[in-house]
Amino acid sequence: MLRWLPFVAMGAVGLCDMLAGPDVRFRPLLALGPAFAALWCGMRRTALVGTAAILLSVLLSSYHHALGRRQNTLGLAMLAGITVASVFASSGRQKRERVLADVRSVAEVAQQVLLRPVPRRVGTVHVAVSYTSATAEARIGGDLYEVASTRSGVRVIVGDVQGKGLEAVETAAAVLGAFREAAYDEPELTGVVARIETALSRQLSGEKFVTAVLAEFDDNATVTLLNCGHPSPLVLSQSGIGVFAEPADVAPPLGLTELVDARPCPYTVEFAPGDRMLFYTDGVVEARDGEGRFYPLADRSGLLKAADPEHALAELRSDVLRHVGGRITDDAAMLLVRRR
Structure with missing residues (x-):
């Protein structure tokens, strides 16, 4: 017309x-x-x-x-x-x-190489991902995620690189490259984090950092988490109650561990068959509406009840975009895991 x-x-x-x-x-x-x-x-x-x-x-x-x-x-x-x-x-x-x-x-092409499609079914879990870039023309940013099926179980990482642009993409590539190697070699999540830290020591400069949360899903009704300054995952049980899996001690982000004495420690949470766990970046919880109110993720956890994780994640993404009124101001990555 x-x-x-x-x-x-x-x-x-x-x-x-x-x-x-x-x-x-x-x-x-x-x-x-x-x-x-x-x-x-x-x-x-x-x-x-x-x-x-x-x-x-x-x-x-x-x-x-x-x-x-x-x-x-x-x-x-x-x-x-x-x-x-x-x-x-x-x-x-x-x-x-x-x-x-x-x-x-x-x-x-860069996004397909950096953020490869994750399998929908791996080990004992179903997985769905959603990535929304704040820069619509680029469709890529500093948020990262990966899923690896290893001998220790299904290992997941979701992270957020400080900053934007090509430098953030380069740092995200370094983190994912180190995780993809260490996830298969290291028997513990602490070893995986150490390998990522070693890779970042050659990449980062100044006070730049990367927040990340790592998870390991095995055949038991629990999940092992290791949080490095990242927003805590949201766990939704079959009863419909959503709680944040907060760590006992707050660990520093990747790239800043040498500046403090604290080290990230693994912790476990209950994760029974039928439960769901949402990993996300701060672009989700810091999404603001026209009046400056943050997105109430805990109050909207009911949107994740759909049997299909991809459908549930699509509903949540649409709700976030409705909350902000169209376009988000920061990259937002979400990864939903459902215990089979």
């Missing part, structure tokens, strides 16, 4: 000019045709619209016996100039759109 809008606008202007008579001139408004075309059409169609506008202006001038008058000639010259400018504007817009499409395709 937008491609035909320039012709509709010129038709309306021509009709008004004919009905208004020679004393009221609407012909200069024919410039709306090529101007609208430059916004949505290609070069050829914009040139066609501009040519049609000039011809229509000549016909209307002849109808009102205005051909040859100085003011009318200036109007035709102005319309021709606007047509040429609109063609060049359309060309520039198309070039920018091609560059943006290339950037998006590169970002999508």
Whole structure:
């Protein structure tokens, strides 16, 4: 419909000019045709619209016996100039759109390499993920997640890199690379964290850090967690009660452990068949509505009751977007695990 809008606008202007008579001139408004075309059409169609506008202006001038008058000639010259400018504007817009499409395709490939699709069923759990980037054009940011099926059980990591942009993506890649190796080699989660810390020591500088929570799901009705300064996972039992799996001691984020004496310690929580555990980044709980209120994740935990984890996570994501009124201001990653 937008491609035909320039012709509709010129038709309306021509009709008004004919009905208004020679004393009221609407012909200069024919410039709306090529101007609208430059916004949505290609070069050829914009040139066609501009040519049609000039011809229509000549016909209307002849109808009102205005051909040859100085003011009318200036109007035709102005319309021709606007047509040429609109063609060049359309060309520039198309070039920018091609560059943006290339950037998006590169970002999508980078995201597929960095955040690989996780299996829906692995070991004793069902898994679903959702990633919403604050930068819609890039579709990628500093949030990270990964699921690995190891001899020790299903191991999960969800984290958030301080900062934004390519530097945050590079740090996220270092964390995921270290986790993907250590998750299969280390018998304990503390060993996995140590390997990630070693990788980050070569990557981070200054006071930059990465918050993360690691989990290990085995065949028992419990789950082992290790929280490094990250928001605590939300556990939803079959009874519908949602509680946050808070650690006994707050550990520093990855990259800052050398600055404090505390070290992350594993802890266990009950996780029976049918229970759900939601891992998320601060982009979810810090999402604000128009009045500045944070997203009430605990109050909306009932949205996770759906039998299909992917459907439940889609409902929660839609609710977050409704809360903020359209677009979030920070990347938001969510990973939902359901005990089979």
